Amino acid sequence: MDLGLKSKLAVITGGSVGIGLAVAEGFAAEGANVLLTARGRARVEAEAARIAKQFGVRALGVAADVATAAGCDAVIAAAQGMGGADILINNAGTGSNETIAEADDAKWQYYWDLHVMAAVRLGRGLVPQMKAHGGGAIIHNASICAVQPLWYEPIYNTTKAALMMFSKTLANEVVGENIRVNTINPGLILTPDWIKTAKQIAGEDGWEAHLQGVANEAGGMKRFATPEELANFFVFLCSDKASYSTGSTYFVDGGWLKTV
Incomplete structure (x- = not known):
């Protein structure tokens, strides 16, 4: 099945390991070019070089902390340097471990910047590039915890819920520009x-x-699930085969969600 992704540029944050790396490999296998971002320069550049060699596509690794405005600006500039983004996967994130009573303001602010403001800033910067190409796709990697919270990570639960709402709001704003925006809420991914x-x-x-x-x-x-199982869904949702899907949230959780 041709997913219509050849020569598209996919930007994947948190792209040097785990889910992000599997997503990058999934796009590359379809002939898409990839821009991987992560904080660790050595790893992200090495993985980009490996992907380029393995799949015969253009791949660039950018060391950037997307929890900062400067890091997001670096990613936006790098994407423009590769001809402009067609796809954005907001994947960078990490779990938290605290109680509401004990967590200080600084921890709340960090997770807000990482999970929410990174998506805001990258959307603001990359949507114009997609418009110039006639359209695009954005996927926000949230979590089942956005709607079914775990007791030991209230900050993660809250910021992922906010990311899900931002995704819906952005989808409404850019639907007329042929840019599709969706959220994926994974469950247990190894x-x-x-x-x-x-x-x-x-x-x-x-x-x-x-x-x-x-x-x-x-x-x-x-x-x-393996990261590759989840990555397959990301790739499909950004493809021409999912052309009528926008503003939605999809659970890829093996049946963990307890509600309808």
Whole structure:
């Protein structure tokens, strides 16, 4: 199936590892060019070089902290230098661990900048590039926690919920420009962070059993998805085959969500 992505430029934040890297590889496999961003220069540049060689596409790694205005400006400029963005995947983010009573203002502000303001700034900067190309697609990687919160990360829950609403609002604003904006709310995805945490909790011999326990508690399919499984949905949703989809939120959670 031709997804109509050849030679498009996809910008992926948090693109050097986990979900972001899998999404970048998914686009490259379809012939799209990719711009990966991450804070670590060595890793993001190495992964971009590998993708370019492996898939025969243009790939650029940009070291930038998208939780800052300067970092977002660097990404916007880099995309313009590659001819302008057609696709934006706002993926950069991380979990939190706190109580509302204990978390200080600085922690709330950091997560707001990372999960919400990065999307605002990059949307503001890359939408004009998409307009110049006649349209585009934006996906915000939020979380099932945006609607089904976990007790130990109230800041993550709140900022991801805000990201979901921003996505809907942006979709309404640019629908007339042939730019489609959607949100994906993943469930349990087997990223390196999950594995690292599980090993810290249960050790080298017990981490897999620990994660299976997490999956069993979640219910549904009772397993973690691979980053590649999730990436397939991102790629499809940005393709010509999803041309009538905008302003929506999709749960890719193996049946974890407890509501309709």
